[in-house]
Amino acid sequence: MVIIMRAGASAQEIGAVVKQIEQIGMRAHLSQGEERTIIGMVGNDRPVDRSVFELMSGVDRVVPILRPYKLASRDFKKDDTVIQISTGNGHAVKVGGQQNGLAMMAGPCAVETREQIMESARLVKAAGANILRGGAFKPRTSPYSFQGHGEEALKWLAEARQETGLAVVTEVMAPEQVPLVSAYADILQVGARNMQNYPLLNAVGLSTRPVLLKRGMMSTMEELLMAAEYILSNGNYNVMLCERGIRTFETYTRNTLDINAVPVLKSLSHLPVIVDPSHATGRWEYVTAAARAAIAAGADGLIVEVHPHPAEALSDGAQSLTPENYTRLVNQVRRVAEAVDRTV
Amino acid sequence: MVIIMRAGASAQEIGAVVKQIEQIGMRAHLSQGEERTIIGMVGNDRPVDRSVFELMSGVDRVVPILRPYKLASRDFKKDDTVIQISTGNGHAVKVGGQQNGLAMMAGPCAVETREQIMESARLVKAAGANILRGGAFKPRTSPYSFQGHGEEALKWLAEARQETGLAVVTEVMAPEQVPLVSAYADILQVGARNMQNYPLLNAVGLSTRPVLLKRGMMSTMEELLMAAEYILSNGNYNVMLCERGIRTFETYTRNTLDINAVPVLKSLSHLPVIVDPSHATGRWEYVTAAARAAIAAGADGLIVEVHPHPAEALSDGAQSLTPENYTRLVNQVRRVAEAVDRTV
Amino acid sequence: MVIIMRAGASAQEIGAVVKQIEQIGMRAHLSQGEERTIIGMVGNDRPVDRSVFELMSGVDRVVPILRPYKLASRDFKKDDTVIQISTGNGHAVKVGGQQNGLAMMAGPCAVETREQIMESARLVKAAGANILRGGAFKPRTSPYSFQGHGEEALKWLAEARQETGLAVVTEVMAPEQVPLVSAYADILQVGARNMQNYPLLNAVGLSTRPVLLKRGMMSTMEELLMAAEYILSNGNYNVMLCERGIRTFETYTRNTLDINAVPVLKSLSHLPVIVDPSHATGRWEYVTAAARAAIAAGADGLIVEVHPHPAEALSDGAQSLTPENYTRLVNQVRRVAEAVDRTV
């Protein structure tokens, strides 16, 4: 890190900072400007708490130099991570890497009935999806809303997997649910509201299942990468980053799809990047345009809400596509994918 | 809710909406404008998912009328909730209500050693605090940062409580920690990152300990009240709302203290409102001004980071006050409190 | 608008609202809910100030029903507006409409020298641009930064137009500059910082030149459409809306490209939508990905910063492409355009 002293900091104040740097086993490097002195800290200072220095007399600001994540960074691993997702028919979907096809995740927000999820699975498979989504445990803003069917829904998902050969992604909400969800699902989803639920990140980090990590709706890309770092540092390297829209002052759409995050995350990190155009817009009529944009920007896949009968959906119906609209989306996305040398 | 049809919606589209309303057991009420038709839904539609209607043909927007929280609202309970916090010497601190003194919570961000927390407790008590804060379990952005001493720290907190007579507030991060933390602490803190961790909200809702619920840095006031509703609906009525700064585009301060939230929350809800000026500013030199503002705006208490030696703090040192500065804060806050007919 | 009364509003309070509605020549329509009364206002209430009602006793909230803009809306004009831009060689570029090619605006942020703008014009034309951008008057955050060469720069732009046949777009910063800039440029640009500079909007609204209206970095889509309404209501119907990134909490990129705005604006309005990927990302390495996304989402054109020697640029060098990179961008965008049935 670099410590910027205030204009007019005394020699004593500068000396104290240097001494503090040396006390924690680093070396200090002074740069005397015309108006201010700048002190560089030499060494791997990732674990050093910068606030120690921010408090010292004469210090104006402390600027970190090293990115706080390591395992998630391109500096650490140059090549794209490719994640093998096992599917219901013994094959695998490969997610990540320019040479591999797109991960096409689709299905209803919540698993409502056995029939609904079986029907959804067949329809999204026919449209071109290779991974089935569906929530068994639902984080809901209101305690009075439908909270998911839990293990029963997991069983239905596994049945749909069996029949269609689709892999299954579903959300896990608490550390103690990880073994249960892992028993049925191919991919563990960590939801946006739980992106900084550290006990949960540690628990999925100890699992052997790939993880779909959703960006918090007001989390920076750096915080998303730090959350991924929690999982990676526990030994699970199969993490997919998911941009699902951020909260801004704009209220016409439910969230603002941060399309910049696609090329930025892919340049900062080797992990695959998935986009959720359903949450990122919140209105079904804009989902397809957002999906095309995501693939054009370089995303490795999409996760889309599709419901056989959206008007009867128990949650998030307004952002769900009908199967017909999802088929249209896949066809349009296929053409855009080819234009950027990817395939569906 | 009110359903606003598009300009030029057909009689058939309007009829379908009316039918759908009647199907879920409500009554529809049409209002034919010059350009648009508006359909009101009559009945308690809190549990109705508005997205069912947003998807229907011819519908432009759906506007909720009833606030989605009930138990947390002033409509439900007119009088200020007063929470009794038991303390180490058998007395109680009363939080909430214009007639009661301010809750003055203070202490280090993290419990680091037995000596540190004992010293902190004595110092903040001498300065005027009545509740001791200190983290045993620490949610940290980086997996490489200090994560807290866990149960050992809880024991030290209990010892400090015993000696000084201060009540203790400390964070609980996962549902399975609730019994352990409840065994030592007088108030369970739910941190900002966990404001929408629903399994945790349910768990503290089933506890008998008062809860300090911090507003998520990305959460609206309505979402904060919905999170409180989760706790209340589980039977625990002793919830304190805590404004601790929100994330905005302004980066000079760590967060933006939403001072408007103080009078707004107090008008929407009967629950006490506490302000955390330390996180809301992120820099110790602005903490005292923010604390004065909070009390002037009508807050029922403050939670402030104080460390006997801030430059050696293991976390958030830059926003911690020295004991001397905290004494100054208390003295200034006391004068402001008197100007708004409250006491310290 | 719809007026939502508080729970428990008295008959007298409701009566007063009804009377007030009738006094301004509208009709009131009551809907008596179980908990609350809702009063609809029947008639064209666009000019009615809702705050009159917000202040009345017993009123909880007032919800507008009609969109506040009219001329800019799809309701008012179903078909896409197509704007003819005259160019230096007597031809025209048509902007807007699925059947027309994309508007490809490119050039340096600021016009620095005659040589620089001539060289830029030749290079961007060769790469595939049809409109030349370049600032003669520069709004700069710092009074100490380069503010533009003014009229001299306009003359150089006109010369470049003459030689290359490109049309010219350049910013106008004050009402009194409109005649001068109109004398040289084919399109008047209103910058993001001036999106709510109403005297300027009125002045360009009285001009006969097409206008490129940039969204303010802090403005909602509705406010952008209201700013367009100012221009349209003065008689100038040739307005292009430009999404150029909004300000959010994310700081890694200079702005956040609101890609959702592309399909949303095109559905709410008949006006063409242009995207500026240079300002929306602020870093040249992400410009091409953002440009591809914009076209995939349905934009009618792009405005891109290109500088023959970006490292010597007097402003915004970091977001400028080299001519080689711009050529690459055009080639990639062409493929994406074809995938969405458009042409470059």
Next chain:
Amino acid sequence: MVIIMRAGASAQEIGAVVKQIEQIGMRAHLSQGEERTIIGMVGNDRPVDRSVFELMSGVDRVVPILRPYKLASRDFKKDDTVIQISTGNGHAVKVGGQQNGLAMMAGPCAVETREQIMESARLVKAAGANILRGGAFKPRTSPYSFQGHGEEALKWLAEARQETGLAVVTEVMAPEQVPLVSAYADILQVGARNMQNYPLLNAVGLSTRPVLLKRGMMSTMEELLMAAEYILSNGNYNVMLCERGIRTFETYTRNTLDINAVPVLKSLSHLPVIVDPSHATGRWEYVTAAARAAIAAGADGLIVEVHPHPAEALSDGAQSLTPENYTRLVNQVRRVAEAVDRTV
């Protein structure tokens, strides 16, 4: 500034940066870390465009060290600026400085009629105001809303000034209006939407009237200080900074009062800080709490919307106080002011 090289930057890349620094007449200072090289630029680099360096091969980031404003900073001028405002009876109101009383600006949003402004002036004076506010030129989001009575309103304001002895503050919206408004008003207000209207900032900078500069609703504190720098650098040192709420994701209130800005601006700058609790909340019932908070935080004054008959106001009625409520506000603010050693 400090230039942070990428991990693994070559000696050649580093050499090129050093050469570029020396070419613009600065000195380079290298600091070789374990993972990265950092290059400090020695000299007054305020006018240097950092993007020149951001573009160079091997550069990761460029961090500015010097604040970009100078005349507005506390470094430049240690003591509080005190601004003398001439009033209608030949006396002066002093704004700024702990020893001076608070600036109490009040009046209607818009000047509607002669009677309305005369009545307002008498009422706010009786309540304790010393400066009258009222808009003659109104920036309105909609072209169909009331835009102000212009010069006629200025004359009524002058008449109210004459009768009551109050000073007058009113908004100026375009450079060409400055002479006209200066002929009638004691303080020129630059509105939030015009905070980065540079021709206007230059024009008021050349005027001899004190300026009330409102913070843009999505402008950082640094940008506010840069806007002040524009005015100061033109020779007008009498600038008051006005915090009036920023735009955030919270929508319950119209804006979010950034109360942190009060102590921060006062520590970064010597200029007086005024708070506008009316716009910062947007709802009259929260104005008084916000006003108390502002003064407790250290503001030098308030600007409050008061209307003799708010329900009939032509603009912003919902945030206007009745004269009775304003009297209550002044009485409460007076007590808080005394608690922080100020006077009303």
